[in-house]
Amino acid sequence: MEKIGFVGLGIMGKSMTRNLMKAGYELHIYARTKAKVEDVISEGAIFHNSVGECAAEVDAMISIV
Known part of the structure; x- marks a missing residue:
């Protein structure tokens, strides 16, 4: 499974x-x-306390800001 x-x-x-x-x-x-x-x-999303922490765990990042 790919991580996003x-x-x-x-x-x-x-x-x-x-x-x-x-x-x-x-x-x-x-x-x-x-x-x-x-x-x-x-619903199943995994929360991270920082953008860096989140990015370190995934194969791709999406940003909608």
């Missing part, structure tokens, strides 16, 4: 993240405020 990192989980980013998870990708995410992405975390 995602930064920018607003309305568009959350939808894209969910679609990528449905397609079978492992999603690693970063957001400044963890509470705002708890819904995506509960």
